[in-house]
Amino acid sequence: MPNLLEELYAGHMMPDEMIVSRDPRYRPVCRQISNLTEYWHKKLGEEAFSELENLLDLHAKANAMHAAAVFSHGFKLGAALFAEVFNGKDELVRPTSSL
Template identity: 40%
Template sequence: MKSMLEALYCGEFRPEEKIVPKDREFRRIRREISEARGMWKGKLSTDNFNQLEALLDLHRQTESMQATSSFVNGFQLGALMMMEVYVAKEELLFGLR
């Protein structure tokens, strides 16, 4: 079995794909979005609807970029906290400063 780091490097581990809110409100909103898209598909010409879809795709791309940045930032903060904990351990155990 590969380590998490190997899987991450090889593109086999994609944390953002596993994150799905369990909140019922999330599911309700997703359903409303789907229904609204269906309504707009019926109202707009094919060309106009394709333009709307392209706009929504751009929006999804920015959301993905923001989620990636948040994940990286959170991971970095967590690692920095672990470094601080490790330094404190050395100070506590060996009286180092």
């Protein structure tokens, strides 16, 4: 099995591209988005729809930035939890009395 740090460094791991929602509502929502996008494309015409696409692209960029911040925060929180667990391991064991 490859080393995770080496794979991440080499750019072989793209966590944001590997995550797909398992929520059963996800795919139907994606279909609705696709259908509504096509509807507005036909209704607005090329020029107005292009402007709408620019707005949607900005929204997607903002969402991507937020997702990156959430990932980073979650990773740091997880690492801090591990550090706390490892640093406090003696607190989990009842002290033995010396005989």
